[in-house]
Amino acid sequence: MRGGFAVTSPRGRFAPSPTGRLHFGSLVAALGSWLFARSAGATWIVRMEDIDRGREVPGAAEAILATLAAFGLASDEPVVRQSARTPLYAAALARLERDGHAYRCWCSRSELEPFDGIHPPACVAPVRDRPPAWRLRVGSATVGFTDRVLGAQEQDLRRDVGDFVVWRADGACAYQLAVVVDDAAQGIGEVVRGADLLDSTPRQILLQRLLGLPQPAYAHLPLALGPDGRKLSKHEAALAVDARDPLPALGAALRFLGQPAPTERNVHMLLSRAAREFDPARIPRTAGMPPAFAAARNATSRG
Known part of the structure; x- marks a missing residue:
């Protein structure tokens, strides 16, 4: 386990x-x-x-x-x-929406500047005349895991990340959701990658939990x-x-x-x-x- x-x-x-x-x-x-x-x-x-x-x-x-x-x-x-797997990602987004974990958001980067770039638990855009993105509600989630190279890791998602994009305003699936869907579909038991992606791992673990997907082991090089x-x-x-x-x-x-x-x-x-x-x-x-x-x-x- x-x-x-x-x-x-x-x-x-x-x-x-x-x-x-x-x-x-x-x-x-x-x-x-x-x-x-x-x-x-x-x-x-x-x-x-x-x-x-x-x-x-x-x-x-x-x-x-x-x-x-x-x-x-x-x-x-x-x-x-x-690029050939968009239907799989769309199905995952639909499940997150159905379960109340994802919501449409029109916020631009400039509109998030008063929040230090950390998205609050709701869309704050005053104007909604552009296509929306979809964000994941992180709530009060704190995610920890043990990295095989770097040891114990923990991140307070509300404080450090905020509600993050899982589907972009241009209609493309965001990296965080796509990689979670793909790793589960391909039966990846161990994710080994560069340490520049360490900060993304708690977001991906949260998505795995919300979608009921297996959590692989992680090693960041x-x-x-x-x-x-x-x-x-x-x-x-x-x-x-x-x-x-x-x-x-x-x-x-x-x-x-x-x-x-x-x-x-x-x-x-x-x-x-x-x-x-x-x-x-x-x-x-x-x-x-x-x-x-x-x-x-x-x-x-x-x-």
Whole structure:
């Protein structure tokens, strides 16, 4: 039992958004989730989170999948794309509305400024001449869970988040609801992802409870930072990993996750050994720079 729900499988997943090519930070998330799954003898799948079509880069999804395959990280099952799953999300929203957990809201960001950006327990928009979003009532919910990397976590949703969007005003399902529906539908027993999504986890657990869905285990991995301390995926100079020569980046990703970097010169042999030797207790709890960035910075400072 995990979090009060029976988990029958530790199935894992990697769920990239097709907003660009696979960079080192994404490789860390993919490899970390693969290691958690493979070390437990579990299935590992890839889900393409392409629900935000406005941010999608043409060809990025195919490029990501090809790069993952070159790194030995091919999905064990056909890749699922969120853009094809809107009816599932709409059914979940309808259930939340029926049970009194979701309501229409016309609030803009500027209208929430007097509330420090935290949405109150009702829509406060004075004008309703635009399409509404749907928000989830959080009530007095405080959600806690134990992260496999970061330990005990707790969040007061009313104080820290407020009623949050589950369906956007542009007609698209919001990330928080889509990921909960998909993880349950795909039988994901363990969610392994970057620590930038740690803050989203209590919202997703609340949705799981309200929808009667199983709660997976969670492990949030350290973020890879650029030389300026920003998250690598947000850094303009974030470099895509080289699918033509995957071994150096795989070794760097293993070291970044605190794991010994095998010396095998074959991708599949390297990954096999890494899965056998994987120890989650070695994963750092704080963000850091990838080994290559650290080496470049140190060389500069010495000069």
